[in-house]
Amino acid sequence: MQVRLPARIVFEAPPGATSRSICAKLNPTTRDLDPALMHAEMWFIDAAQCESACAASVQCKAYEFASFGTDHRGKKRCELQVEEVTGAIPADGHTCKVKISLGANSPQRASFNKLPGSLGLQGRYAAPHPASTTASSATTTVPAAGPGLATSRGNCPPPTKTCGCCSLMGPGVDLTVAACTDLKNADLRGMNLEGAVLEDVDITCAVFDKAILKGTDFKNAVGERASFKGINGEGMGYDETNTPNADFSGAMLMGATFELAQLTGSSFKKATIDGAVFMTATLERADFTGAIGGANADFTMAMGINTVVGLVRTPTATG
Numbered sequence: 001m002q003v004r005l006p007a008r009i010v011f012e013a014p015p016g017a018t019s020r021s022i023c024a025k026l027n028p029t030t031r032d033l034d035p036a037l038m039h040a041e042m043w044f045i046d047a048a049q050c051e052s053a054c055a056a057s058v059q060c061k062a063y064e065f066a067s068f069g070t071d072h073r074g075k076k077r078c079e080l081q082v083e084e085v086t087g088a089i090p091a092d093g094h095t096c097k098v099k100i101s102l103g104a105n106s107p108q109r110a111s112f113n114k115l116p117g118s119l120g121l122q123g124r125y126a127a128p129h130p131a132s133t134t135a136s137s138a139t140t141t142v143p144a145a146g147p148g149l150a151t152s153r154g155n156c157p158p159p160t161k162t163c164g165c166c167s168l169m170g171p172g173v174d175l176t177v178a179a180c181t182d183l184k185n186a187d188l189r190g191m192n193l194e195g196a197v198l199e200d201v202d203i204t205c206a207v208f209d210k211a212i213l214k215g216t217d218f219k220n221a222v223g224e225r226a227s228f229k230g231i232n233g234e235g236m237g238y239d240e241t242n243t244p245n246a247d248f249s250g251a252m253l254m255g256a257t258f259e260l261a262q263l264t265g266s267s268f269k270k271a272t273i274d275g276a277v278f279m280t281a282t283l284e285r286a287d288f289t290g291a292i293g294g295a296n297a298d299f300t301m302a303m304g305i306n307t308v309v310g311l312v313r314t315p316t317a318t319g
Contacts, residue, residue, distance in 0.1 A: 001250035002047075006113050006129065008101070008102050009055045009099060009100070009102070010099075010100050010102060011021055011043070011051060011063075011097035011098065011100070012097060012098055012100060013088070013096065013097060014062070014085050014086070014087055014088040014096055014098050015034075015086065015087065016087065016088075016185060017087060017088035017089075017090070017096070018090065018104050019094060019208070020087055020090065020091065020094065020095065020211070021088030021090050021093050021094060021095075021096045022035050022064060022088060022089045022090075022091045022309070023035065023063075023079070023081050023085045023088055023096040024037070024085065024086075024087045024088055024089050025037055025083060025084065025085060025086050026086050026087055027086065033037070033087045033088070034108065036087065036316060037079075037081050037082075037083045038062075038081075038083045038177070038178060038179065039064070039079040039080055039081045039082060039177055039178060039179055040080045040081050040168045040173055040175060040177055040178035040180065041077060041078070041079055041080075041081075041084065041172065041174040042077075042078040042079075042080065042170045042171070042172055042173045043076070043077060043078070043171060043172025043173075043195065043224035044166075044171040044192075045074075045076065045078055045170060045171065045172075045193070046153055046173050047065045047076075047095060047310055049078070049170075049301035050063050050065045050080075050115055051063060051065075051097065052168060053078065053080060053089045053099075053168075053318040054081075054099055055099065055168075055215060057070055057080055057167035057168055058101060058160055058167060059080075059082045059167070059178070059180070060080040060081065060167070060168075061082060061083065061084055061085060061101055061169070062079050062081040062084060062085040062097060062098040062100055062290045063064060063077075063078060063079065063080055063081060063095075063096075063099075063164050064079040064081065064094060064096045064098060065077070065094070065095045065169070066078075066079075066093060066094050066241050067093050067094070067095070068103055068318070071164075071182050075273075080168060082104070082152050082178055085098050086098070088158050090124070096145030100314060101241050101316070102187055105179075107175060110222070114284075118157075119298075122283065124183055124256050132282070138210070139169055148193070152268065153205060153207075153225055153311050154183065154224075154225050154245070156181065156204075156205035156225055156230050157185060157205070159185055159186065159188045159206070159207040159280070160185055160186065160187055161186070163181055163182055163183055163185060163186040164180060164181075164182025164183070164184070164202070164268045165178075165180040165181065165182050165186075166183070166187075166188070166294075167194070167301060168180060169186075169188060169191060169193060169197065170191075170192070170193070170196070171193060171194045171195060172193045172194070172195045172219055173193070173196045173197070174196070174197040175196075175197060175198055175199070176197055176199050176200070177197060177231060178224050181200050181202055181203060182202060183198070183201045183203050183206045184203070184204045184205060184206065184223065185204065185205040185206060186206040186207065187201070187207055187286060188206065188207060188208050188211055188242050189207055189208070189209045189210060189211065190209070190210045190211060191208075191211045191212070192211070192212045192214050192216045193208075193211055193212060193213055194212050194213070194216065195215045195216065195218075195273045196213075196215070196216045196217070197217045198214075198217060198218050198221065199217055199219045199220055199221070200219075200220045200221065200222075201218070201221050201222075202220070202221070202222055202223050202225070203218075203221050203222070203223040203226040203243065204223030204225070205223070205226065206222055206223065206226045206227070206232055207225070207226075207227045208228045209227055209229040209231070210229070210230045210231060211228075211232075212230050212231070213228070213230050213231050213232060213233040213236050214232055214233065214234045214236065215234075215236065215237075216233070216236050216246050217233045217235070217236075217237040218236070218237060218238045218241055219237055219238075219239050219240055219241070220240050220241065221238070221241045221242075221243060222241065222242045222243065223242075223243055223249075224243065224244050224245050224246075225245045225246070226246045226247070226262065227246070227247045228235075228247060228248045228251050229247055229248070229249045229250055230249070231251045231252065232251075232252045233248075233252060233253045233256050234252055234253070234254045234255055234318060235254075235255045235256060236253065236256040236257075237256070237257055238256060238257060238258045239257050239258065239259045239260055239261060240259070240260045240261065241258075241261045241262065241263075242261075242262040243261070243262065243263065243264060243266070244262060244263065244264040244265050244266065244269075245264070245265040246263060246266040247266065247267045248266065248267060248268045248271050249268070249269040249270060249271065250269070250270045250271060251268070251271045251272070252271075252273050253268075253271055253272060253276045254267075254272055254273075254274045254276065254293070255274075255275045255276065256273075256276045257276070257277040258276065258277060258278045259277055259279045259280055259281065260279075260280050260281060261278075261281045261282070262281075262282045263278075263281055263282060263286055264282055264283070264284045264285060264286070264304070265284070265285050265286065266283075266285065266286045267286070267287045268286060268288045268289075268291050269287055269290050269291065269310070270288045270289075270290040270291065270292070271291050271292070272291070272292045273288075273291050273293045273294060273295045273297045274290065274292065274293025274297065275296055276295065276297045276298070277292070277297070278297060278298060278299050278302050279298050279300045279301060279302065280300070280301045280302065280303070281299075281302050281303065282303040282304055283299075283302050283304050283305060283307075283308050284303065284304030284307050284308075285307050285308070285309070286307075286309070287308075287309045287310055288308060288309065288310045288312075290308060290310065291311065291312070292309070294311050294312045294313045295312070295313055295314055297314045299313070302307065
């Protein structure tokens with residue numbers, strides 16, 4: 001009887017190249033190798049985390065890891081390639097690996113033809129125990145929603161870790177490069193998304209509760225009932241968004257900017273808004289009950305400020 005085991009993922013150097021290369025594709029016109037591939041960038045991670053991110057992403061076809069600082073962050077860079085990698089350009093300090101899914105019942109791959117620089121099925125990729133192949137699916141199990149989450153999400157379905165862009169998420173990721181905007185109903189609770197560029201994303205019903213969003217850029221994001229409870233959103237950019245009924249309860253929003261944001265019906269209960277900028281934002285029926293730092297927040301020309309609930313804009317008296 002033939003037993004079908006789960007497929008597994010391995011990574012190899014691109015055809016005809018070593019892994020010490022920059023990922024590239026063949027330009028059909030010039031027949032030259034072109035390194036300009038569509039990709040998502042991630043920062044603040046190491047090579048193993050870069051590889052794991054690619055393995056977990058349905059869209060990722062290869063990854064490129066630069067082992068030295070290459071921009072103003074001075075951190076290591078990971079690129080998750082969403083185009084087919086058909087070649088590579090030799091370059092020290094870079095690693096390019098192509099993702100290959102192997103079915104255990106694929107006899108043509110049993111001997112595994114190694115490409116230059118390949119790990120083949122040795123070491124960390126040696127046939128994993130079946131239990132390990134189910135680990136990733138186990139981590140996508142969504143915890144039962146507590147009373148607070150259930151009551152604030154209206155008609156939103158339970159959050160999921162399998163949204164269109166969920167597998168690309170991480171600190172410093174730039175979704176504009178990958179042209180990925182689907183974070184609808186995403187479960188991103190507790191994730192480190194510091195410095196991520198999430199412009200133009202759809203965050204309808206997305207849950208970011210207790211996530212690290214320091215310096216994260218949400219410019220032009222859209223969607224109702226996104227939840228940001230208890231986040232660390234210091235310096236977060238939320239300008240020109242259209243996200244009514246968002247929930248920022250208990251969030252740290254010191255220095256965050258909400259210029260021209262549409263925040264009708266949103267909650268900032270017990271949030272710290274010291275130094276936050278709500279200039280020209282629409283705040284109709286927003287709730288700031290218990291918010292800290294309102295006296296130092298900028299509400300210049302904010303719309304609907306007369307309908308806001310619980311906002312204290314005078315300094316607290318000290319004895």
